[in-house]
Amino acid sequence: MRYQWKPFSYACVGALAVILAAPLPGQTAGAAAKSSGASKSKSGAIPRAPDGHPDLQGVWTNATITPMERPAALAGKATLTDAEAKEFEKHSAQELADVDGKSESPLLAAAGSNGTGGYNILFIDRGSELARVDGVKRTSLIVDPPDGKVPPLTADGRKRANLAMRSNFIYNSVKDRPLSERCLLGFGSTSGPPMLPVLYNNNYEIVQTPDTVMILVEMVHDARIVRINGAHPPANVHLWLGDSIGHWDGDTLVVDTTNFTDRTKFEGSGDQLHVIERFQRVDPSTILYRAIIDDPSTFTKPWTLEYPFHATPGPVYEYACHEGNYAMPDILGGARKADAAGPNK
Numbered sequence: 453m454r455y456q457w458k459p460f461s462y463a464c465v466g467a468l469a470v471i472l473a474a475p476l477p478g479q480t481a482g483a484a485a486k487s488s489g490a491s492k493s494k495s496g497a498i499p500r501a502p503d504g505h506p507d508l509q510g511v512w513t514n515a516t517i518t519p520m521e522r523p524a525a526l527a528g529k530a531t532l533t534d535a536e537a538k539e540f541e542k543h544s545a546q547e548l549a550d551v552d553g554k555s556e557s558p559l560l561a562a563a564g565s566n567g568t569g570g571y572n573i574l575f576i577d578r579g580s581e582l583a584r585v586d587g588v589k590r591t592s593l594i595v596d597p598p599d600g601k602v603p604p605l606t607a608d609g610r611k612r613a614n615l616a617m618r619s620n621f622i623y624n625s626v627k628d629r630p631l632s633e634r635c636l637l638g639f640g641s642t643s644g645p646p647m648l649p650v651l652y653n654n655n656y657e658i659v660q661t662p663d664t665v666m667i668l669v670e671m672v673h674d675a676r677i678v679r680i681n682g683a684h685p686p687a688n689v690h691l692w693l694g695d696s697i698g699h700w701d702g703d704t705l706v707v708d709t710t711n712f713t714d715r716t717k718f719e720g721s722g723d724q725l726h727v728i729e730r731f732q733r734v735d736p737s738t739i740l741y742r743a744i745i746d747d748p749s750t751f752t753k754p755w756t757l758e759y760p761f762h763a764t765p766g767p768v769y770e771y772a773c774h775e776g777n778y779a780m781p782d783i784l785g786g787a788r789k790a791d792a793a794g795p796n797k
Contacts (some may be wrong), residue, residue, distance in 0.1 A: 511766030516577030522600025623787030638671030
């Protein structure tokens with residue numbers, strides 16, 4: 453099941469399609485190819501830790517209105533000019549204002565309102581701009597495949613996706629409910645890997661030593677521990693966030709994560725999920741983040757996400773998920789009432 457929120461309704465994107473249909477002025481094949489690769493950092497301009505490696509420490513945000521997958525109305529347009537992007541961002545802000553607190557909004561329903569109108573603009577902090585990489589605005593976080601779409605699922609992947617969809621309608625026990633609903637993991641793969649932007653709490657604090665990098669996630673206060681030059685545990689050891697080991701490739705931190713549980717289900721993945729992330733500090737206020745997702749049991753080929761993390765003043769706030777939360781007993785209690793009413797009442 454895909455939990456990643458959709459930042460625009462297709463109606464909004466469709467209205468913008470006419471505006472954005474023209475070819476990008478000055479866009480050449482070389483420029484397009486450059487936009488899909490990693491930015492080049494100036495080694496003398498980035499802060500460095502005492503051991504000489506780039507200093508990744510600080511508070512960062514990956515908030516952006518760029519969707520994970522490219523909308524159909526923007527097919528073939530991996531990037532937008534600044535003028536096109538400004539129009540897109542303006543329409544996005546107006547759309548959010550128009551649906552503030554309304555339960556029929558696809559955006560707010562995707563956040564979990566499910567017809568209740570439980571979310572409004574006060575709760576949403578998703579950013580206001582499309583992600584900019586190599587000087588241009590991106591229309592999808594996915595950069596490979598070039599169409600900006602998740603590759604087709606394998607037969608086993610489709611079966612698991614269907615099973616995950618059906619399991620969302622099981623209400624027999626707390627343990628039947630989705631992990632994010634139980635506050636075990638943030639929804640939308642905020643903690644990852646890969647670490648995706650969602651509707652709010654898109655902040656991360658990185659603490660770095662020569663042998664360990666810790667990434668504290670504001671959403672559900674998940675903490676990722678990356679062991680530098682470590683070794684993965686045996687394959688029968690499974691962790692909520694997988695097991696992350698890292699090494700430095702020049703000025704880029706490369707993080708290899710395996711040993712996931714079969715319940716994380718990133719885009720329908722199983723326990724064979726393998727994610728390789730690259731953290732490149734391209735300037736004092738930007739980390740270029742790139743993640744390759746591979747699970748041969750789920751996806752027909754590996755695929756790649758890329759987007760910036762920007763420095764932000766912080767701080768990372770405490771996240772209180774279940775304290776005073778009546779949702780779980782209400783959800784299960786409502787199911788028991790429905791059971792008692794019977795199928796024909």
